[in-house]
Amino acid sequence: MxxxxxxxxxxxxxxxxxxxxxxxxxHEDGRGISIWDVFAYTPGNVxxxxxxxxxxxxxxxxxxxxxxxxxxxxNSYRLSLAWxxxxxxxxxxxxxxxxxFYDRLIDEVLKNGIDPFVTLYHWDLPQALQxxxxxxxxxxxxxxxxxxxVVVGLLGDRVKNWITHNxxxxxAFLGHGAGVHAPGLKDVGVSMQVAHxxxxxxxxxxxxxxxxxxxxxxxxxxxxxxxHAASDSPEDQAAAARHDxxxxxxxxxxLYGKGYPKVLFDHIPDLAPTxxxxxxxxxxxxxxxxxxxxYQRSILKHSEEGPFNFEGVRPPGPEFTFFDWxxxxxxxxxxxxxxxxxxxxxxxxITENGATFEDTLTExxxxxxxxxRFYIERHLKAVQDAIQEGVPVQGYFAWSFLDNFEWAEGxxxxxxxxxxxxxTQNRYVKDSGKWYSQTVKKALGLVEV
Ligand code: IFM
Numbered sequence: 001m002x003x004x005x006x007x008x009x010x011x012x013x014x015x016x017x018x019x020x021x022x023x024x025x026x027h028e029d030g031r032g033i034s035i036w037d038v039f040a041y042t043p044g045n046v047x048x049x050x051x052x053x054x055x056x057x058x059x060x061x062x063x064x065x066x067x068x069x070x071x072x073x074x075n076s077y078r079l080s081l082a083w084x085x086x087x088x089x090x091x092x093x094x095x096x097x098x099x100x101f102y103d104r105l106i107d108e109v110l111k112n113g114i115d116p117f118v119t120l121y122h123w124d125l126p127q128a129l130q131x132x133x134x135x136x137x138x139x140x141x142x143x144x145x146x147x148x149x150v151v152v153g154l155l156g157d158r159v160k161n162w163i164t165h166n167x168x169x170x171x172a173f174l175g176h177g178a179g180v181h182a183p184g185l186k187d188v189g190v191s192m193q194v195a196h197x198x199x200x201x202x203x204x205x206x207x208x209x210x211x212x213x214x215x216x217x218x219x220x221x222x223x224x225x226x227x228h229a230a231s232d233s234p235e236d237q238a239a240a241a242r243h244d245x246x247x248x249x250x251x252x253x254x255l256y257g258k259g260y261p262k263v264l265f266d267h268i269p270d271l272a273p274t275x276x277x278x279x280x281x282x283x284x285x286x287x288x289x290x291x292x293x294x295y296q297r298s299i300l301k302h303s304e305e306g307p308f309n310f311e312g313v314r315p316p317g318p319e320f321t322f323f324d325w326x327x328x329x330x331x332x333x334x335x336x337x338x339x340x341x342x343x344x345x346x347x348x349x350i351t352e353n354g355a356t357f358e359d360t361l362t363e364x365x366x367x368x369x370x371x372x373r374f375y376i377e378r379h380l381k382a383v384q385d386a387i388q389e390g391v392p393v394q395g396y397f398a399w400s401f402l403d404n405f406e407w408a409e410g411x412x413x414x415x416x417x418x419x420x421x422x423x424t425q426n427r428y429v430k431d432s433g434k435w436y437s438q439t440v441k442k443a444l445g446l447v448e449v
Contacts, residue, residue: 002377004443006384012115012395013440014076015069015417016352018122018166020052021404023082025059029097032088034124035134035175036407039182050410056402057425062105068418068427069401070112072437073446077114078351078397079105080122080166083147090126091143099154106158117351117397118155119163119221120148120205121198123171123182130183135171135194144201145208152212160216163291163351164205167223168198169247180408188307189271196273199254203282210285221291221351222251224335228299230313235302239310242267243300246308256343257284268307289394290339291351294379297331321375322356322413329378336386336393347394353379354399356406356413359430367419367430376436398436402427 020036040051058065069077083090085098109116121144129140148164165171174181177191185191202220209218227247229240245264253261259280265272296315303311315326336348355375359367376398387393403416411422417433420426429437441447 002381002384002439004439004449006387007443008387008394010394011443012076012117012349012397013443014074014078014114014117014395014397015401016078016397016399017058017401017404018080018119019082019085020055020122020124021400021406022056022058022402024053024055024057026051026053028059029085029101030088030095031082031098032084032090032095033127034082034084035127035130035182036124038127038130039184042184045184046408047410047412050405050412052405054422055405056420058402059101061425063108065402065427066108066112066114068429069114072417072429072433073441073444074114075440075444076117076395076397077109077401078117078119078163079109080119081151082124083121084124084126086150087126087143087147088128090129090140091146094150099150102151103154106155110158115161116159117161117163117349117395118151118159119166120144120151121164121171121201122166123175125182134183135197136176136190138197138200141197141201141204145204148205148208152209156209156212156216160213162205162209162216162218164202164218164220165198166221166351167293168195168202168220168251169223172198173246188268192268192271193273195250196275196279199251199283200279202255203285206285206287207282217288217347219287219289219291219345219347219349220251220255221293222248223293223295223352224248224252224339225294226297226331226334226338228297230299230301233302236300239302240300242308243298243310246310247298252339252343254280254283255287255290256345264308267309271307287345289347289349290343290345291349292335292339293352293399294332294335294350295353295355296325297328297334319371322358323409325355327355327375327378329375329382332379333382333385336383336391337389340386340391345392347392349395349397350379350383350393351395351397352399353396354415354417356415359403359414359419361419361421361428365428367428369430369432372417372430372432373435376432377439380439
């Protein structure tokens, strides 16, 4: 059973979103084009031809959205900034109207008594930088430094918690290896170089933020999950170990000063990234916390195909989300205890966790999403167990506050605690949102337990 007394009194209770997924206003007030605009406008890339052009229209509706967040009792909020709104060409000329939007947005967050956690990069690279090679080009690291300095200069008097990158695995591999995310490249070698540049830019950004104010807290958010072998055979065990390196330790190891995992790069030496002197030290610049996004585990068997020689096996179930991801809350506990034991981050925040199910809005404005409610409750229980075992988890951000643009899936997949009726842009709090709100209010002593 969930025992809210186990969660520290300083615990951050919130929800998470990302700029391209909710803001809309893609062509307003001088925002530059991002790689996701280009990717979404290219036929065949996103289901039904959806794009983030309008999304949840949060750009115009943010005051009412934040009022709702406050009414739900949240004490924190993880959001991201759109780099092309601030620097339309990636570097150089600053767009004052874009800066002004984030200035007002952060003031509104604070006005509602909510603590902002700001992610600098949630995948919307300015297209002008992509034209110069994007993250495969080492120069993009210095553009990210410039962007970080501009943002910290503007918001660093009010924002105290920073996340450099969201899920570099997705940006690097899904975007440059599998080609299912922007910019849609299919070159595994390039994806490894991109991973290195993302990590390098993370280290540089940590230094910029800490130079601005050493009291500020900085971390990075990784998508993590257990890689289990499909059998006891040495081949399947080795396949699972390679997958673990491909998904998890390729980021965790260098961030915590252990270099890139040998088990991966001994297997694909030709695809290893080019690393310059000092890079690994920069990547390992100490951080204050690790952000963990958890959705599912993977089960692997040996395969003769592909550079990594592993193949995913469908997990035994019995429960899957609308994305066909297995519901496996114990995997979150496994990730948390493993990260604590192997890397010992000072603090851990669950920066995303949630599920998509097929929601129906009833005529009286209800969404009875029992599965999502139960999903969140069981994952919170996994967090509770980890805390009881000494893992320093300091916050939980449900993904997501609102239904939103779910990348290549468009608007078909809904992850929100709040339902968005896209034609009217009306918001309806789902049953899961009402339950989470009550849980948070109880944890914060705002209602009787
Ligand atoms: O919607 C995404 C989010 O942008 C990054 N993490 C996973 C979520 C669900 O797929």
